Amino acid sequence: MSEYVTLTINGAKVKAPRGSSVLDAALDYGICIPHLCHMRDLTPIGACRLCIVEVVTNGKSKVTASCTLDVQEGMVILAHTEKILKARKNIAEMLVAQAPNSRAIQDIALKCGVKQVRYPFRNDNCVLCGRCVRACTEIWQSKSLGFVGRGKERHVALPFDKRPEFCKRCNACIDLCPMTITPCPGPMKKGEEALCGLCESQLSMAQDMQDSCVDCRLGEGFDCVRKKP
Amino acid sequence: MAIALNKLDKILKGREGSSFELIEVLQDIQRDYRYLPEEVLRIVSEKLSVPLIEVFKVANFYKAFTLKPRGKHLITVCMGTACHVRGAPKFLDEVLGQLKVKPGETTEDGEFTVETVNCLGACALGPLVVLDGKYCDHMTTAKLRVLIQEVRGNAKKK
16 A cells, blocks of 8 residues: 655645655646656656756755755645746747747647747757656667767767677657647747647637746647647 | 787786676786777676776776777876966977877877876876876976987887
8 A cells, every 4th residue: 555645736735645746646636847858657757857846945945956855744836926937938949949849849849838949949859758668678688779878969879880690670769759749830840940830729728827838748749830730 | 809818817817707807807908908898898797797988988987998909008198277377288289290190099109199188197297298107207308309219219129
């Protein structure tokens, strides 16, 4: 029997099994905390930082990623304060600058309230969320993929950049990648990257209801007016 | 090109299955082969029961390891702040110009490899150039030229 703890998220009392993460607890209760790298069955690595929340202890608050934060009895979590929304918007902005060629990331950025990207577009086609690496290692036990290099050289690679014979060709790495679905107008070439922000309804929703749900199911975004038939 | 594997057998002796010895093993391979050949790493992965990607990751992470063959002589130019203000970029240009390589590359004859390092922590000795582990302090372009020629000369005599 698992033991339960009670914590407060955005003022709501939430019961969660001990050992689960704050993000999972919030999602179970329908409190949406945007997230990208998180997947329920994989070890959290806190790579995307979208799921940041404020943890209040003794009147002081600390900002931390909720996917790597274990629930504790009496914890007070604030997921949609002004401070958090501002920081999260900035993080989403950086993610979209890093990899604009993803509908999932474009959607998340838009819904986090990003209206313009102040950073130069890198168009690296990878945000190092590690979903592929973790799925390959943990679910499929294949260990064909990994992070290679350090600092800004860090990237996902196959050993010796060749597909190893023990790769099970399950394609989980591709299925789980947020880059698989390109933005509605099609892939963006270097130099013509843009924020896919022409969907007025979404924009006004992000503006008027700042803590509205960010649908984080990858790629299953809204229909975009710029979509090519 | 077939790679002599007898050296590898010696390195791996008694270490089968001890995954924690990965870095030591890689260091020994780097010393004996002067680089980490792909075939050898595949065997290491199997013998130490470490996933191949893990071996590849470690080999890529540390600057001491290289996956491309290194030359017989390694020239390391310190590019730290203290060396920089005393003209390290000039020495690097000198070395690169003489050997006609880029940093991290090896000359065609396989004699020299040129590398840069961010700081060796011996700033008082700067500008610093390390030749095969020997620290050559207070470097000047003239000294450097002589140094390279000496090594070249020795290599020819042999």
